[in-house]
Amino acid sequence: MLENQSKELSENREDEITRQLCANGLFMKTTEVEAKLDEGNIQEAESSLREGLSLNSEEARALLGRLEYQRGNLEGALRLFEGIDLQAEIQRLQASAPPPEKPVTKKNRPREPQQQPVPQHAASLVLEAIYLKAKSLQKLGRTTEAARECKSVLDSVEKIFQQGISDAQVDTRLQETVSHAVELLPALFKDSGDYQEAISAYRRALLSQWNLDNDSCARIQKDFAVFLLHSGVEASPPSLASQVEGSYTPRNNLEEAILLLMILIKKFNSGKAKWDPSVIEHLTFALSLCSQTSVVAKQLEEVMPGVFTRVERWNSLALCYSAAGQTSAAVNLLRKSLHKHEQPDDLVALLLAAKLCSEEPSLAAEGAGYAERGVKNAQGMDEHLKGVGLRMLGLCLGKQAKVPTSDFERSRLQSESLKALDGAIAFEHNNPDLIFELGVQYAEQRNLKAASRYAKEFIDATGGSVLKGWRFLALVLSAQQRFSEAEVVTDAALDETAKWDQGPLLRLKAKLKISQSNPTEAVETYRYLLALVQAQRKSFGPLRTLSQMEQDRVNEFEVWHGLAYLYSSLSHWNDVEVCRMWEGRKEFKPALAAFLDGLLLDESSVPCKVAVGALLCERGKEYQPTLPVARSLLSDALRIDPTNRKAWYYLGMVHKHDGRIADATDCFQAASMLEESDPIESFSTIL
Numbered sequence: 001m002l003e004n005q006s007k008e009l010s011e012n013r014e015d016e017i018t019r020q021l022c023a024n025g026l027f028m029k030t031t032e033v034e035a036k037l038d039e040g041n042i043q044e045a046e047s048s049l050r051e052g053l054s055l056n057s058e059e060a061r062a063l064l065g066r067l068e069y070q071r072g073n074l075e076g077a078l079r080l081f082e083g084i085d086l087q088a089e090i091q092r093l094q095a096s097a098p099p100p101e102k103p104v105t106k107k108n109r110p111r112e113p114q115q116q117p118v119p120q121h122a123a124s125l126v127l128e129a130i131y132l133k134a135k136s137l138q139k140l141g142r143t144t145e146a147a148r149e150c151k152s153v154l155d156s157v158e159k160i161f162q163q164g165i166s167d168a169q170v171d172t173r174l175q176e177t178v179s180h181a182v183e184l185l186p187a188l189f190k191d192s193g194d195y196q197e198a199i200s201a202y203r204r205a206l207l208s209q210w211n212l213d214n215d216s217c218a219r220i221q222k223d224f225a226v227f228l229l230h231s232g233v234e235a236s237p238p239s240l241a242s243q244v245e246g247s248y249t250p251r252n253n254l255e256e257a258i259l260l261l262m263i264l265i266k267k268f269n270s271g272k273a274k275w276d277p278s279v280i281e282h283l284t285f286a287l288s289l290c291s292q293t294s295v296v297a298k299q300l301e302e303v304m305p306g307v308f309t310r311v312e313r314w315n316s317l318a319l320c321y322s323a324a325g326q327t328s329a330a331v332n333l334l335r336k337s338l339h340k341h342e343q344p345d346d347l348v349a350l351l352l353a354a355k356l357c358s359e360e361p362s363l364a365a366e367g368a369g370y371a372e373r374g375v376k377n378a379q380g381m382d383e384h385l386k387g388v389g390l391r392m393l394g395l396c397l398g399k400q401a402k403v404p405t406s407d408f409e410r411s412r413l414q415s416e417s418l419k420a421l422d423g424a425i426a427f428e429h430n431n432p433d434l435i436f437e438l439g440v441q442y443a444e445q446r447n448l449k450a451a452s453r454y455a456k457e458f459i460d461a462t463g464g465s466v467l468k469g470w471r472f473l474a475l476v477l478s479a480q481q482r483f484s485e486a487e488v489v490t491d492a493a494l495d496e497t498a499k500w501d502q503g504p505l506l507r508l509k510a511k512l513k514i515s516q517s518n519p520t521e522a523v524e525t526y527r528y529l530l531a532l533v534q535a536q537r538k539s540f541g542p543l544r545t546l547s548q549m550e551q552d553r554v555n556e557f558e559v560w561h562g563l564a565y566l567y568s569s570l571s572h573w574n575d576v577e578v579c580r581m582w583e584g585r586k587e588f589k590p591a592l593a594a595f596l597d598g599l600l601l602d603e604s605s606v607p608c609k610v611a612v613g614a615l616l617c618e619r620g621k622e623y624q625p626t627l628p629v630a631r632s633l634l635s636d637a638l639r640i641d642p643t644n645r646k647a648w649y650y651l652g653m654v655h656k657h658d659g660r661i662a663d664a665t666d667c668f669q670a671a672s673m674l675e676e677s678d679p680i681e682s683f684s685t686i687l
Contacts, residue, residue: 030067037068042080055125058084062129074136081133084126090156123160124174127153131181138188147188147197153181158208165211179216186223195233202227203238218273221260222282228257229286258286265299275307284320293323311337315349318356327356331363338370347382350374354392361640364400371396387427391434394420398441403639410642414445432461436469443476443683444643446674452476467497467504468686474508475686478515479679486680487512503532503554504685510562511680519566526563533559558607606644606682609637614650617657630654641682645674 036045042064049060065080130153137146157165157178165178182205189198202224206217228235235253250256261283267273280299287296297320300313308316314337321330334353338344350370357367371393378386394417401413421438428434439454455473462469470493477486490509494502506529513522533556599608616630634651637644652667 034067034071037064037076058088059125062125065129066132069132069136074139077136078133078140081129081136084129086126086130086152086156090159124171124177127156127174127181128177130156131177131184134181134184134188138184138191143188143192144194147185147192147194150181150185150188151201153177154185154204157181157210165209175211178210179212182210182212183216183220186220186227190227190231195231196236198227199224199233199235214267214273218264218267218276221264222276222279225257225260225264225286226282228253228260229282254286254289258283261286262299265302269302269304288323291323293320294326296320297324311343311346315346315352318349318352322352322356327359327363331356345373345377347374347377347385350377351385351388351392354389354396358392358395358399361399361403364396364403367396368393368400384427387424387431387434390420390424390427391431391437394418394424394441395437398444402642414441417441418445430461432458432466435461436472437687439472440683440687443472443479443679446479446643446677448476448479448677452480464496467493467501471504471508471686472683474512475679475681475683478512478681479677481676483512483515483680487516499532500536503529503536506532507554507559507562508681510566514566515680522566523563526559526566529554530556530559530563555605558605606637606641606647609633609640610644610647610650613637613647613654617650617653627654627658631658641684643674643678644682645671645678648674 036042036048045064046057046060049055049063050057053060053063055063061080061083065077065084068074068077068080130149134146134150134153137143137149165175186198186201186205189195189201202220205212205220206224212220227233233253235256237251238249248259250259261279264273264276264279265283268275268279280296280303283299284293284296287293297317300308300316300320303313314333318330318333318337321327321333331353334349334356336342337349338346338353343349351374354367354371354374357363357370371389374389375386375393378384378389397413397417397420401410401417418438418441421434421441424431424434425438435454436458439451439458442448442454443451452473455469455476458466459469459473464470470489474486474489474493477483477489487509490505490512494505494509497505506525510522510525510529513519513525533554537556596612599605599612610633613630613634616626616633619626631651631654634647634654637647638651641647648667648671652664652671655661655664655667
């Protein structure tokens with residue numbers, strides 16, 4: 001870009017140079033000077049310019065060097081530029097500049113307009129010569145020397161214009177030279193490998209008064225932001241001298257890049273700079289790194305109409321909202337985008353809509369429709385996306401199977417889900433996520449042999465670096481009643497997992513201890529887990545979203561719940577009471593209140609629904625009106641997790657108390673069958 005700018009600068013002046021040279025109101029034909037240069041008579045060419053245009057030696061050499069640069073003779077241009085005494089010219093130009101202006105008062109108000117502070121033509125010739133010298137060195141691959149020369153241009157400008165450059169002080173040619181030098185310097189430092197100097201040059205370009213136009217400033221801001229994001233170089237903090245009291249100071253590369261990009265977006269929206277689509281892409285990347293895609297959405301909403309088509313805007317907003325956990329808002333936008341009057345066959349939008357719908361049972365049927373359309377449209381160059389469509393179809397059907405109207409419908413949906421996922425494997429046989437999801441589908445249908453095979457394949461595919469793979473294998477082993485092997489797998493995973501991420505594994509280990517009749521060790525594991533969960537709750541920073549916190553940590557209520565049941569089995573009633581667990585002591589109201597508190601924290605909590613249903617079932621022996629409520633809660637729990645053994649058992653008890661013996665028998669039979677392959681945690685907990 002910088003070379004193109006220099007080329008434009010050169011081309012804009014080429015006609016003038018090839019026709020004639022002018023200075024101080026005098027003119028000279030270029031051909032006369034070129035003839036002397038071609039003959040190697042540099043001294044004569046210089047003398048001719050000094051006499052014909054009333055120039056001093058440095059100015060004449062600058063003009064000759066510019067001419068040689070335009071002719072492509074870089075070595076010749078360098079020889080001429082080397083002969084310029086830059087320091088002498090700076091001192092001469094400084095001497096002609098007035099002292100810094102004092103604040104205007106009644107006593108010192110000037111009676112006459114101030115004179116032009118600096119002789120423009122002389123400054124322009126000399127500074128342009130040094131800039132072209134830097135460009136020549138750059139083209140010859142001598143970037144370190146080029147950076148030194150380019151820096152000297154800016155140092156000279158600061159010495160000559162001590163109060164900064166203003167429109168009233170600088171003519172167009174000099175301003176062009178300064179602007180190009182400001183943009184070139186960071187690029188030269190980057191090319192020479194001096195990255196900290198490049199950062200300093202960027203900050204100097206943006207903080208000093210160079211009188212840059214909006215487009216030049218925007219280019220510098222964008223280049224600096226991209227460098228901060230992708231260079232891998234940690235920038236040192238801005239100097240204290242450049243910080244304004246009370247203003248925001250970025251703490252790291254990411255914050256500084258985001259600040260620059262958001263300033264750029266504001267300039268674009270106000271019409272102060274030309275729209276650059278790559279800026280919003282870099283901002284999206286930067287904000288995604290700190291999980292602030294909702295901020296990206298806000299920026300997209302503020303972009304002026306006409307920059308994006310409405311479908312592009314809807315799709316981009318949907319992607320942002322989906323990453324921020326706002327599934328409902330994202331799906332609503334995609335519905336508009338995929339309307340029959342918009343772009344109903346947009347493959348990417350169809351797949352995104354299917355993925356979002358696969359996360360919610362209530363949207364799963366709609367998502368299956370999107371996935372089927374996606375598979376149908378994945379043709380030609382997009383055929384490789386057919387596997388993604390089949391995968392989304394399998395996930396949607398699997399989720400839809402959790403809200404069927406009958407057992408037959410559930411069985412049909414589960415079968416179709418597996419068929420779709422098996423079809424996806426043919427297209428994406430090396431996709432670890434697909435392998436994992438297929439394994440979970442088999443596990444939920446209690447095909448534990450296939451589930452175990454896919455769990456091991458997932459661990460091999462990821463090199464054992466993904467926590468959920470180890471958890472999945474341990475759950476499959478526990479469902480096969482191989483508790484000691486499951487504990488070995490869990491311990492191996494704990495050894496490879498950072499302490500901060502060990503919560504799910506510790507919960508799993510505690511339950512495995514209970515299953516192996518080691519309650520004392522289970523209590524110690526639960527206590528350690530509780531300390532970890534409480535520390536996490538206090539330590540999440542302001543940039544963490546609620547969905548992330550829920551994903552990264554174990555639910556604290558579940559830990560208290562597990563401890564309470566464990567203490568009750570040991571008859572440690574004082575400890576149980578600390579855990580807000582009164583069920584074992586037959587204190588109905590406090591126990592019910594405790595579990596209802598749990599449902600308020602998480603209305604979809606299956607353990608809480610089962611616990612409340614069990615309490616109301618016991619109460620139903622004496623007070624029949626509680627049975628319909630218990631039946632509703634337990635049925636709802638089975639809708640979410642149809643393989644929950646305890647829910648089937650207590651639902652059977654409800655039917656028994658209500659006199660429906662046949663229904664009770666079916667429920668007890670289901671509970672008995674599930675007990676033989678019941679994992680210590682639901683397989684759905686790892687999705």
